[in-house]
Amino acid sequence: MVRKRKTSAILVKKIMSYAQLLPAHLHSQLFKQVRSSSFLCQNSKTNQNIPRRLVLNVQADRSSATMQKPEMKVPHVLTVAGSDSGGGAGIQADLKACAARQVYCSTVVTAVTAQNTVGVQGVDIMPEDFVAEQLKSVLSDMDVDVVKTGMLPSPGIVRVLCQSLREFPVKALVVDPVMVSTSGDALAGPSVLDGLREELLPLANIVTPNIKEASVLLGGVPVRSVSDMRAAAKLIHDMGPRNVLVKGGDLPNSSDAIDVLFDGEGFHELCASRVNTRNTHGTGCTLASCIAAELAKGSSVLEAVRAAKHFIETALDYSKDIVIGNGAQGPFDHFFALKKVHQSSYRQDKFNPNDLLLYAVTDSGMNRKWGRSISDAVKAAVEGGATIVQLREKHAETREFLDAAKACLKICHSYGVPLLINDRIDIALACNADGVHLGQSDMPAHVARTLLAPGKIIGVSCKTPEQAQQAWIDGAHYIGSGGVYPTTTKEDNITIGIDGLKELCLASKLPVVAIGGIKPSNVRAVMEIGVPNLKGVAVVSALFDRECIKTETENLHTLVSEAVLQKKRA
């Protein structure tokens, strides 16, 4: 209700309190407007009078940057996909993947499937008009960063999707060209192929076919090996998407899960060890959603694919023994990170020697030199692909170190990366780290074993076969061996060389990580010594004494992964 009233003393008081909502430099302007205002609004709930113009001004200023509360933009993925009643793939996987990656996810349902771990029993396709209506509801109202598509079961749905994307452009489009479920049931027929190839793919930043889908997109060209995957990626790229990721989860006779990314200029082979599990239902949907989530947060395509792949490998490893349903293929658990933080026993005796691949060791002196906090340095390293992190803070105050360790643990666990503490068992216990790394003059490993919870990782630095033998007797999980090359990080450190490393690997019953002066130019020589229990390299200066830790880590990760892959192929 709007009534004409005179400005009263009470009203002046009211105006003063409203003015407090606004920054000081706008006060005089507001009071001028209030003085000239004769119309009043009445708040129907409180019956209080508010000058109408003032209300308008306050509302206008709320939307501008002058309000005191800063706006919080939430990264947002919209998934356009089918529902899986079993909860493992489709919309349900997308929601879980985005939530696990801390990104908001809205949903446009294209089909409802009756599906479980045995197969797909029924499919009900949404009418295209209703898909269009859902798209409009979300895209016209919400600030969507990235659209991710899954099951697109009719040509009409592909068409209305492309129309919506043109009407409401987004930052990126991730297309997972879902065609057949892993159980072998059809989810989209050949009638959608033309629309996919001609209308949708040219709009995509990345398309993620598995080997069967890559073959169908190319009209039946067989895709049965990594070199077929490379050729397929290049041909699909000609259809217009900026990047193509051909997934090798279903590649026959492969001990690794290898995916090939082609960005229009070059190839990246992304390799993960194949987890031996029946619980792989929904890996494709999850991978595409994780990529979309990382793009929404601002990552590059390569960073997003790497993070997504690492997420899948870790999630599969954590869920490899869970049993859901009676069929051949079960779903996996997207929220392993939560369990890892809250249930210290979840990972009991689950040390994965492959985590030693790229082992980042921090150094407080280097962080000081480059003006970085420990947690910023660790964040950059895990974002770049470090697979395990050790905090080595020789001179830090205990309280400061504990706070930093807690922050680093949160960061590492959000990426599924274990965090170890050098020497300081008290810090490891207090922050519930994943384990410790011990030198020859630190607490003996068998004593540390009695203090730490079962399953916590213990690593020991060894320079001789006798020390390696003792580490095994003491119940350690791995040994660190070096210095392979001369290093400035450790004073008076003896260099054992490549031959010394080889001798230690042969003598050790435990997995080995090489350390000491390792950098991009010599990492291949280290990994090429040809001993199976050498699992990776530990690095300090080559990551942390550099301007961009993340770039250096990415680079080294690519080199060490390639070396491991070649070793396996040889």
Ligand SMILES: Nc1ncnc2c1ncn2[C@@H]1O[C@H](COP(=O)(O)OP(=O)(O)OP(=O)(O)O)[C@@H](O)[C@H]1O
């Ligand atoms: N057993 C496994 N161990 C590790 N990674 C795996 C495994 N199976 C699949 N992956 C990875 O999961 C991702 C999805 O791969 P996949 O080729 O299975 O896709 P998809 O067939 O589209 O998925 P879905 O089976 O859910 O339909 C890829 O990065 C792949 O390498």
Ligand SMILES: Cc1ncc(CO)c(N)n1
């Ligand atoms: C709804 C749906 N989308 C995608 C897949 C592919 O895994 C599936 N099985 N079900």
Ligand SMILES: [Mg+2]
């Ligand atoms: Mg598959």
